[in-house]
Amino acid sequence: xxxxxxxxxxxxxxxxxxxxxxxxxxxxxxxxxxxxxxxxxxxxxxxxxxxxxxxxxxxxxxxxxxxxxxxxxxxxxxxxxxxxxxxxxxxxxxxxxxxxxxxxxxxxxxxxxxxxxxxxxxxxxxxxxxxxxxxxxxxxxxxxxxxxxxxxxxxxxxxxxxxxxxxxxxxxxxxxxxxxxxxxxxxxxxxxxxxxxxxxxxxxxxxxxxxxxxxxxxxxxxxxxxxxxxxxxxxxxxxxxxxxxxxxxxxxxxxxxxxxxxxxxxxxxxxxxxxxxxxxxxxxxxxxxxxxxxxxxxxxxxxxxxxxxxxxxxxxxxxxxxxxxxxxxxxxxxxxxxxxxxxxxxxxxxxxxxxxxxxxxxxxxxxxxxxxxxxxxxxxxxxxxxxxxxxxxxxxxxxxxxxxxxxxxxxxxxxxxxxx
Amino acid sequence: xxxxxxxxxxxxxxxxxxxxxxxxxxxxxxxxxxxxxxxxxxxxxxxxxxxxxxxxxxxxxxxxxxxxxxxxxxxxxxxxxxxxxxxxxxx
Numbered sequence: 001x002x003x004x005x006x007x008x009x010x011x012x013x014x015x016x017x018x019x020x021x022x023x024x025x026x027x028x029x030x031x032x033x034x035x036x037x038x039x040x041x042x043x044x045x046x047x048x049x050x051x052x053x054x055x056x057x058x059x060x061x062x063x064x065x066x067x068x069x070x071x072x073x074x075x076x077x078x079x080x081x082x083x084x085x086x087x088x089x090x091x092x093x094x095x096x097x098x099x100x101x102x103x104x105x106x107x108x109x110x111x112x113x114x115x116x117x118x119x120x121x122x123x124x125x126x127x128x129x130x131x132x133x134x135x136x137x138x139x140x141x142x143x144x145x146x147x148x149x150x151x152x153x154x155x156x157x158x159x160x161x162x163x164x165x166x167x168x169x170x171x172x173x174x175x176x177x178x179x180x181x182x183x184x185x186x187x188x189x190x191x192x193x194x195x196x197x198x199x200x201x202x203x204x205x206x207x208x209x210x211x212x213x214x215x216x217x218x219x220x221x222x223x224x225x226x227x228x229x230x231x232x233x234x235x236x237x238x239x240x241x242x243x244x245x246x247x248x249x250x251x252x253x254x255x256x257x258x259x260x261x262x263x264x265x266x267x268x269x270x271x272x273x274x275x276x277x278x279x280x281x282x283x284x285x286x287x288x289x290x291x292x293x294x295x296x297x298x299x300x301x302x303x304x305x306x307x308x309x310x311x312x313x314x315x316x317x318x319x320x321x322x323x324x325x326x327x328x329x330x331x332x333x334x335x336x337x338x339x340x341x342x343x344x345x346x347x348x349x350x351x352x353x354x355x356x357x358x359x360x361x362x363x364x365x366x367x368x369x370x371x372x373x374x375x376x377x378x379x380x381x382x383x384x385x386x387x388x389x390x391x392x393x394x395x396x397x398x399x400x401x402x403x404x405x406x407x408x409x410x411x412x413x414x415x416x417x418x419x420x
Numbered sequence: 421x422x423x424x425x426x427x428x429x430x431x432x433x434x435x436x437x438x439x440x441x442x443x444x445x446x447x448x449x450x451x452x453x454x455x456x457x458x459x460x461x462x463x464x465x466x467x468x469x470x471x472x473x474x475x476x477x478x479x480x481x482x483x484x485x486x487x488x489x490x491x492x493x494x495x496x497x498x499x500x501x502x503x504x505x506x507x508x509x510x511x
Binding site for chain 1: 474475483
């Protein structure tokens, strides 16, 4: 049977049969997976989804999976949480958080991309898989690589958060720490992919890897009862996720599963690494690279591979991009946790904080439906906020001691039950 | 004085398979010009119609992206390596 998906150059349009390659041989621009949507619309119906488990594999036909593919893990299917407090605090009615902080198995949206990348790695016959990573991706490759029996090697900047290194090491992955920032790691990985017969998920398997992100978008639409939101706020590192959510929405509209709608795409970055936001705000036609310096390490990519496409999408859809400082990121992490009960990593702080800024600027309107994408879990970046929560004083296990402490903290006498 | 231009596999079908080129270029621009003069088939892949380095081609001088140095005007010294990377991936 002829495959319904293939590779296509994003610039010159040249088509390629499926192969582990991320750029066009003619013009050296990025390749992307494309589909025969006519064939898809005949073979897959929205109604069939209701019989399937709520995870990313319910959209299997819309992903580049080899024939006979059997999922190894239940990935995705994360909650879309309607805001109970922050929305009214910020003055907007329909605010949602797409919470990939609880994505399985490794608590970030990278589980989705690794799931499709490893399906491709198996198909192309790679025994060794790996990646260049700012942390979350390494966790996901290590976990799913271990589960599926791949030999796994990941490349990370030497100064990564200890929790993210540990959460990779525990799965038995080989970790190569590089003296340099993510962009140095990434360039090295491009050279390694050129030299070794390895499946580097975000290098030579990148077209297949990136498609996994679409499931974040499909889920948002389905959880909004097959309607598209007015606005989406997305954290940007390499700039791929924002484009894949847009692609997911376009595909659903094309298949007739949702009404077409002009969704505005908003990008969020940290001030210490904001090449895409900077290009949007300054109206540049090319994204200029930066040297990252921010606590939001998962977004610390100074030379974003999809920066050009992210900038264009944001501009063309009438969205915007903003950035916030490191102290603002920490405040936003605490605010999100203390109002919505969602403990996001630093990237989630960036996205929440930028959303507040966009509402304040009037770019997001009170009556619109807005989805904020939370892509990673706060347990991985506790070092960023640890100083704000010093250990509290220990007290003896005595009622008087507790009451004394409480009255001191409340700065008023403790009220107890009348019959106590 | 000699510098080396490292040619990635993807470019080698335009360079008769040559993996590198030794050059006496004094700037990155001179090195790129020498590369495309020697291998004319590569020319349109390195620069766009306005003569700018193509959007998706990344050029490094030793370990650094030339956009953090002096761009194409960056001076070269003996033993330097100029590396071309088509379509940086990652993220």
